Every structure is written in structure tokens, then in C-alpha cells.
Amino acid sequence: MMLTRYNPWQELNALQRQMNGLFESSQPTEKAPVAELQETEQAFMLKLELPGVEAKDVDIQVAEKAVSISAERKSGTKTETDGKVRSEFYYGKFQRVIPLPARIQNTDVKAEYKDGILNLTLPKAEAEKNKVVKVNLEQPAA
Template identity: 60%
Template sequence: MAVVRWNPWQELNTLQRQINNLFDEEMLPSTLVERSLNRFPAAELQETEEAIHLKLELPGIDSKELDVQVTEKAVYVSGERKSEHKSEDKGVIKSEFSYGKFQRVIPLSTRIQNTNVTAEYKDGILTLTLPKAEEEKNKVVKINLQSAG
């Protein structure tokens, strides 16, 4: 019987190759591709003393395809990015664009006045200014300190 020297690095290389093969484009089921994170718009939230400013990245979507609803504690955005079907006789088309319906609910850290929200949609960026409710603006909490003695 021959003695074979065990090389742990070789096993790690084999494992790395197997993991890489799992993520090959042809190996991914279409359901995983359809549920990718690209289907949800990226968000940026900034809170000031007076309001919460929310930006959503929605490139290639017409404003008529967006549904924006605001409650006192959350923002709900849904829409659809429709694919443009172009008939082409020759060639192969490979696209990384994602099409279809999406929805996102963004919870807010404080209550807002949802009747005074302003919105702007320009260059694929939806900007919402969500003014805080009056009782949230001036909210002061008194902390009682006890001396250790």
C-alpha cells in the first residue's frame, strides 16, 4: 500500500472551485435570479431635526409606473420596470437588467406628518421629504440620575 501525503490546501482549493461552480451563471435557477437584490430599489435615509429625507434609486422607471404611499410610520413604494422588446434577427442578447414588479416598505424611526410630504422624481431618483410630527420634533426625555452613595 502506497503512502500518500495529505495536503489540506489542496482540499481548500477543491472546495473553492466547487463553490465557484455553484455561482456560475448557467447553474443558477431562474427563480434565484428573479429574486435578486436588484429587484428592490436602493434607499438612502437622512434624518434632520425637522424631517426625514428619503431617496430611492429607480432608474428607467416612468413616474406613472410608481405607486408611493406614506403612513405615519412607513413608506411603501411599488412599481414595475417594463422590458422593451426589440425584435432582432441575428445575434445574441445578454442582459443584466432586471424587469418586472417590485415593492419595498421602509419603516421610519419617528412619526411623520404624512399629509405634508413633498416628492420630486428626477433622473431616476425619487426624493421624499417627510416632515416630522410636531410632538416628535420637540420630544425631550428627562433622565433621573441617582447618586451611588
């Protein structure tokens, strides 16, 4: 049987690694913008919070049953004079795809961006009319 010497610092090192892990996991991760979807008889009204994003950095793509918004929040220049700077703001690219509960007319979408809020008006597509089709029954020749 081999004897090993007890090292009390080993347990403290493990504790320090666990504590460092707690602080590292509290750093911000990629964030998708929060959204609010309202429905009227004529359209869906979609609002997204995009604070700090310039309108030229927003890309909106609309399909019949979903809206995709991607944007980039660019960081300003930082100067470090007295030690480290801590920032919890998220800078970088993000994307959000929002499924819609019904089809829309994606060619008539209106967008407005003011004070960091993106407002989309998504007009509903006209309901397809119930089409009745007459089917002729052919009898095979005898």
C-alpha cells in the same frame, strides 16, 4: 451480487448539470431599489434609485411610521436577429417598504422624481405633549 457496468459519461453528465446550475443562478432576480435616509430637525429625506422607471408607474403610500414604494420597470421591445440576446436588467414589478425611526405627518409629504431618483420629504410629526391628567379618588360609601 449484481455487477453494474461503469459508465464514465454519467460523471460528466453530473458535472454538466452542476455547471448549468452555476450559470442559471447568476441570472438576475427581483431587485428592490436602493435607498438613502437622512434626518434633519424638521423632516426625514428619503432618496430611492429608480432608473428606467417612468413617474406614472410609481406608487407611493405613506403611513405614520413607514413608506411603501412600488413600481414597474417595463422592458422595451427586443429584436433577436443574430442568436440569443442576454439581458441582466430587471424588468417587472417591485416593492420596498422602509420603516421610519419616528412618526411623520403623512399628509404633508412632498415627492419629486428627476433623472431616475425619487426624493421624498417626510416632515416629522409634532411630539405629543406630556399630558397631565388629574385622577379623582372616590371613597366607597360606608
